[in-house]
Amino acid sequence: MLLQLAVIVALLAAWELLADYAGTDFWTSSPSEILDQLVRWIRDGALWNALAVTLTETLVGFALGAVVGAVVGFVLGWSRVAGDILEPIILPFYALPKVALAPLFVLVFGVGISAKVMLVALMVFFIVFFITFRGTRAVDRDLVVIARVMGASRVDTWRTIALPHASVWMLSGLRLALPSAFHGAVVGEFIAASAGVGFLIRKATATFNTTGVFAGVVVLLVAATILIALVKRVEQWVLRWQHTADHSAPGKAH
DSSP, X not given: OHHHHHHHHHHHHXXXXXXXXXXXXXXXXXXXXXXXXXXXXXXXXXHHHHHHHHHHHHHHHHHHHHHHHHHHHHHHHHOHHHHHHHHHHHHHHHHSOGGGGHHHHHHHHOSSHHHHHHHHHHHHHHHHHHHHXXXXXXXXXXXXXXXXXTTOOHHHHIIIIIHHHHHHHHHHHHHHHHXXXXXXXXXXXXXXOSSSXXXXXXXXXXXXOHHHHHHHHHHHHHHHHHHHHHHHHHHHHHTHHHHHHHHHSTTOOO
16 A cells, blocks of 8 residues: 555656646646646535536436346346346347437436436446346356255245345446446536536536646546445445355364
8 A cells, every 4th residue: 555655656746747847738737736726626616516416426326227237137137038038138238338328318318417317327237237147147046946945935045045146246246337337427427517527527628727627537536436445345344244154164264
Protein backbone atom coordinates (compact mmCIF):
# COMPACT_ATOMS: atom_id res chain seq x y z
CA MET A 1 0.00 0.00 0.00
CA LEU A 2 2.79 2.42 0.92
CA LEU A 3 4.62 1.55 -2.29
CA GLN A 4 1.51 2.28 -4.33
CA LEU A 5 1.06 5.64 -2.61
CA ALA A 6 4.70 6.49 -3.24
CA VAL A 7 4.32 5.69 -6.93
CA ILE A 8 1.17 7.84 -7.18
CA VAL A 9 2.88 10.77 -5.44
CA ALA A 10 5.89 10.46 -7.74
CA LEU A 11 3.67 10.42 -10.83
CA LEU A 12 1.74 13.48 -9.64
CA ALA A 13 4.99 15.34 -8.95
CA ALA A 14 6.31 14.45 -12.41
CA TRP A 15 3.01 15.59 -13.95
CA GLU A 16 3.21 18.92 -12.12
CA LEU A 17 6.79 19.51 -13.28
CA LEU A 18 5.90 18.57 -16.86
CA ALA A 19 2.94 20.95 -16.84
CA ASP A 20 5.13 23.79 -15.55
CA TYR A 21 7.74 23.04 -18.20
CA ALA A 22 5.19 22.91 -21.03
CA GLY A 23 3.73 26.24 -19.99
CA THR A 24 0.28 25.57 -21.46
CA ASP A 25 -2.89 24.04 -20.07
CA PHE A 26 -4.90 23.84 -23.30
CA TRP A 27 -4.12 20.18 -23.97
CA THR A 28 -3.26 19.17 -20.45
CA SER A 29 -3.55 20.39 -16.90
CA SER A 30 -1.70 19.99 -13.62
CA PRO A 31 -2.56 18.38 -10.26
CA SER A 32 -2.64 21.76 -8.54
CA GLU A 33 -5.10 23.19 -11.09
CA ILE A 34 -7.28 20.09 -10.84
CA LEU A 35 -7.31 20.45 -7.05
CA ASP A 36 -8.32 24.09 -7.39
CA GLN A 37 -11.19 23.08 -9.69
CA LEU A 38 -12.38 20.44 -7.23
CA VAL A 39 -12.28 22.99 -4.40
CA ARG A 40 -14.38 25.42 -6.45
CA TRP A 41 -16.92 22.69 -7.20
CA ILE A 42 -17.10 21.78 -3.52
CA ARG A 43 -17.57 25.38 -2.41
CA ASP A 44 -20.40 26.12 -4.83
CA GLY A 45 -22.04 22.73 -4.22
CA ALA A 46 -21.77 21.59 -7.84
CA LEU A 47 -19.67 18.52 -6.96
CA TRP A 48 -22.02 17.13 -4.31
CA ASN A 49 -25.12 17.68 -6.45
CA ALA A 50 -23.53 16.04 -9.49
CA LEU A 51 -22.13 13.15 -7.47
CA ALA A 52 -25.50 12.55 -5.81
CA VAL A 53 -27.23 12.31 -9.20
CA THR A 54 -24.62 9.95 -10.69
CA LEU A 55 -24.56 7.69 -7.63
CA THR A 56 -28.35 7.58 -7.51
CA GLU A 57 -28.50 6.51 -11.15
CA THR A 58 -25.75 3.95 -10.59
CA LEU A 59 -27.08 2.38 -7.39
CA VAL A 60 -30.77 2.32 -8.31
CA GLY A 61 -30.06 0.90 -11.75
CA PHE A 62 -27.54 -1.54 -10.28
CA ALA A 63 -30.02 -2.81 -7.70
CA LEU A 64 -32.80 -3.20 -10.25
CA GLY A 65 -30.65 -4.98 -12.82
CA ALA A 66 -28.93 -7.17 -10.22
CA VAL A 67 -32.16 -8.42 -8.63
CA VAL A 68 -33.85 -9.20 -11.95
CA GLY A 69 -30.69 -10.71 -13.41
CA ALA A 70 -30.03 -12.92 -10.38
CA VAL A 71 -33.63 -14.17 -10.18
CA VAL A 72 -33.99 -14.86 -13.90
CA GLY A 73 -30.51 -16.40 -14.08
CA PHE A 74 -31.20 -18.72 -11.17
CA VAL A 75 -34.63 -19.80 -12.45
CA LEU A 76 -33.47 -20.48 -16.00
CA GLY A 77 -30.27 -22.07 -14.78
CA TRP A 78 -32.18 -24.46 -12.52
CA SER A 79 -34.80 -25.27 -15.14
CA ARG A 80 -32.91 -27.11 -17.86
CA VAL A 81 -35.71 -27.00 -20.42
CA ALA A 82 -36.54 -23.31 -20.01
CA GLY A 83 -32.86 -22.39 -19.95
CA ASP A 84 -32.07 -24.31 -23.14
CA ILE A 85 -34.98 -22.61 -24.92
CA LEU A 86 -34.46 -19.02 -23.74
CA GLU A 87 -30.66 -18.74 -23.51
CA PRO A 88 -30.15 -18.58 -27.31
CA ILE A 89 -32.82 -15.87 -27.47
CA ILE A 90 -31.25 -13.73 -24.72
CA LEU A 91 -27.67 -14.14 -25.95
CA PRO A 92 -27.97 -11.83 -29.02
CA PHE A 93 -29.33 -9.06 -26.81
CA TYR A 94 -26.31 -9.50 -24.54
CA ALA A 95 -23.98 -9.01 -27.53
CA LEU A 96 -25.81 -5.83 -28.55
CA PRO A 97 -23.87 -2.70 -27.47
CA LYS A 98 -26.05 -1.23 -24.74
CA VAL A 99 -24.76 2.28 -25.40
CA ALA A 100 -26.53 2.13 -28.75
CA LEU A 101 -29.82 1.98 -26.84
CA ALA A 102 -29.07 5.09 -24.75
CA PRO A 103 -30.65 7.53 -27.27
CA LEU A 104 -33.76 5.35 -27.33
CA PHE A 105 -34.02 5.48 -23.53
CA VAL A 106 -33.65 9.26 -23.68
CA LEU A 107 -36.50 9.47 -26.19
CA VAL A 108 -38.74 7.26 -24.04
CA PHE A 109 -37.84 8.44 -20.52
CA GLY A 110 -36.49 11.94 -21.17
CA VAL A 111 -33.23 13.50 -20.00
CA GLY A 112 -33.91 12.87 -16.31
CA ILE A 113 -32.62 10.16 -14.03
CA SER A 114 -35.03 7.49 -15.31
CA ALA A 115 -33.26 7.06 -18.67
CA LYS A 116 -29.88 6.51 -17.02
CA VAL A 117 -31.36 4.14 -14.43
CA MET A 118 -32.86 1.96 -17.15
CA LEU A 119 -29.62 1.95 -19.14
CA VAL A 120 -27.65 0.94 -16.04
CA ALA A 121 -30.19 -1.74 -15.15
CA LEU A 122 -29.97 -3.23 -18.64
CA MET A 123 -26.18 -3.38 -18.56
CA VAL A 124 -26.13 -4.94 -15.11
CA PHE A 125 -28.91 -7.42 -15.89
CA PHE A 126 -27.05 -9.27 -18.64
CA ILE A 127 -23.81 -9.59 -16.67
CA VAL A 128 -25.49 -10.86 -13.51
CA PHE A 129 -27.88 -13.06 -15.47
CA PHE A 130 -25.29 -15.00 -17.44
CA ILE A 131 -22.89 -15.48 -14.52
CA THR A 132 -25.73 -16.62 -12.24
CA PHE A 133 -27.09 -18.82 -15.02
CA ARG A 134 -23.75 -20.58 -15.47
CA GLY A 135 -23.22 -20.89 -11.74
CA THR A 136 -26.63 -22.47 -11.21
CA ARG A 137 -26.03 -24.87 -14.09
CA ALA A 138 -22.80 -25.95 -12.38
CA VAL A 139 -24.63 -27.14 -9.22
CA ASP A 140 -23.92 -30.83 -8.58
CA ARG A 141 -27.24 -32.47 -9.38
CA ASP A 142 -26.12 -35.70 -7.68
CA LEU A 143 -26.25 -33.84 -4.36
CA VAL A 144 -29.76 -32.71 -5.20
CA VAL A 145 -30.84 -36.28 -5.98
CA ILE A 146 -29.32 -37.54 -2.72
CA ALA A 147 -31.06 -34.79 -0.75
CA ARG A 148 -34.42 -35.57 -2.36
CA VAL A 149 -33.96 -39.31 -1.62
CA MET A 150 -33.29 -38.42 2.02
CA GLY A 151 -36.59 -36.55 2.19
CA ALA A 152 -35.61 -32.96 1.42
CA SER A 153 -38.25 -30.86 -0.31
CA ARG A 154 -37.63 -28.79 -3.42
CA VAL A 155 -37.40 -25.64 -1.29
CA ASP A 156 -34.87 -27.35 1.00
CA THR A 157 -32.64 -28.30 -1.95
CA TRP A 158 -32.76 -24.72 -3.20
CA ARG A 159 -31.96 -23.31 0.23
CA THR A 160 -29.20 -25.73 1.26
CA ILE A 161 -27.58 -26.69 -2.06
CA ALA A 162 -28.50 -24.54 -5.05
CA LEU A 163 -28.52 -21.05 -3.51
CA PRO A 164 -25.27 -21.37 -1.50
CA HIS A 165 -23.46 -22.63 -4.60
CA ALA A 166 -25.03 -20.06 -6.94
CA SER A 167 -24.50 -17.20 -4.48
CA VAL A 168 -20.73 -17.36 -5.08
CA TRP A 169 -21.33 -16.81 -8.79
CA MET A 170 -24.00 -14.16 -8.16
CA LEU A 171 -21.64 -12.08 -6.05
CA SER A 172 -18.90 -12.40 -8.64
CA GLY A 173 -21.40 -11.14 -11.19
CA LEU A 174 -22.29 -8.19 -8.96
CA ARG A 175 -18.65 -7.25 -8.54
CA LEU A 176 -18.11 -7.38 -12.30
CA ALA A 177 -21.34 -5.52 -13.04
CA LEU A 178 -20.67 -2.54 -10.76
CA PRO A 179 -18.08 -0.89 -13.06
CA SER A 180 -20.48 -1.40 -15.96
CA ALA A 181 -23.23 0.28 -13.92
CA PHE A 182 -21.00 3.29 -13.30
CA HIS A 183 -20.05 3.31 -16.97
CA GLY A 184 -23.69 3.23 -18.05
CA ALA A 185 -24.67 6.14 -15.80
CA VAL A 186 -21.82 8.37 -17.00
CA VAL A 187 -22.30 7.50 -20.68
CA GLY A 188 -25.98 8.28 -20.34
CA GLU A 189 -25.06 11.67 -18.88
CA PHE A 190 -22.70 12.29 -21.78
CA ILE A 191 -25.52 11.72 -24.26
CA ALA A 192 -28.27 13.74 -22.60
CA ALA A 193 -28.48 15.04 -19.04
CA SER A 194 -28.94 18.18 -17.03
CA ALA A 195 -26.99 17.02 -13.97
CA GLY A 196 -24.37 14.49 -12.89
CA VAL A 197 -20.61 14.10 -13.03
CA GLY A 198 -20.80 13.10 -16.69
CA PHE A 199 -22.73 16.32 -17.34
CA LEU A 200 -19.96 18.32 -15.64
CA ILE A 201 -17.34 16.64 -17.83
CA ARG A 202 -19.42 17.23 -20.97
CA LYS A 203 -19.90 20.89 -20.08
CA ALA A 204 -16.17 21.29 -19.40
CA THR A 205 -15.39 19.65 -22.76
CA ALA A 206 -17.75 22.02 -24.58
CA THR A 207 -15.89 25.03 -23.13
CA PHE A 208 -12.41 23.51 -23.71
CA ASN A 209 -11.88 23.36 -19.95
CA THR A 210 -9.28 20.59 -19.76
CA THR A 211 -8.88 21.05 -16.01
CA GLY A 212 -12.61 20.49 -15.49
CA VAL A 213 -12.46 17.29 -17.57
CA PHE A 214 -9.58 15.92 -15.49
CA ALA A 215 -11.32 16.96 -12.28
CA GLY A 216 -14.45 15.06 -13.29
CA VAL A 217 -12.38 11.99 -14.14
CA VAL A 218 -10.73 12.15 -10.71
CA VAL A 219 -14.14 12.28 -9.03
CA LEU A 220 -15.26 9.22 -11.01
CA LEU A 221 -12.09 7.30 -10.13
CA VAL A 222 -12.48 7.98 -6.42
CA ALA A 223 -16.20 7.15 -6.41
CA ALA A 224 -15.65 3.93 -8.38
CA THR A 225 -12.84 2.84 -6.04
CA ILE A 226 -15.05 3.34 -2.99
CA LEU A 227 -18.00 1.49 -4.54
CA ILE A 228 -15.85 -1.48 -5.56
CA ALA A 229 -14.34 -1.65 -2.08
CA LEU A 230 -17.83 -1.65 -0.53
CA VAL A 231 -19.02 -4.45 -2.82
CA LYS A 232 -15.94 -6.48 -1.95
CA ARG A 233 -16.65 -6.05 1.77
CA VAL A 234 -20.27 -7.12 1.26
CA GLU A 235 -19.10 -10.15 -0.71
CA GLN A 236 -16.73 -11.16 2.08
CA TRP A 237 -19.49 -10.78 4.66
CA VAL A 238 -22.04 -12.81 2.67
CA LEU A 239 -19.54 -15.58 1.93
CA ARG A 240 -18.20 -15.77 5.47
CA TRP A 241 -19.75 -19.25 5.72
CA GLN A 242 -17.08 -20.50 3.32
CA HIS A 243 -14.30 -19.57 5.73
CA THR A 244 -16.19 -21.18 8.59
CA ALA A 245 -16.62 -24.36 6.58
CA ASP A 246 -12.94 -24.40 5.64
CA HIS A 247 -11.80 -24.06 9.26
CA SER A 248 -14.25 -26.66 10.54
CA ALA A 249 -13.47 -29.24 7.82
CA PRO A 250 -11.76 -32.48 8.95
CA GLY A 251 -8.00 -32.28 8.86
CA LYS A 252 -7.97 -28.47 9.10
CA ALA A 253 -5.91 -26.91 11.85
CA HIS A 254 -7.90 -24.89 14.37
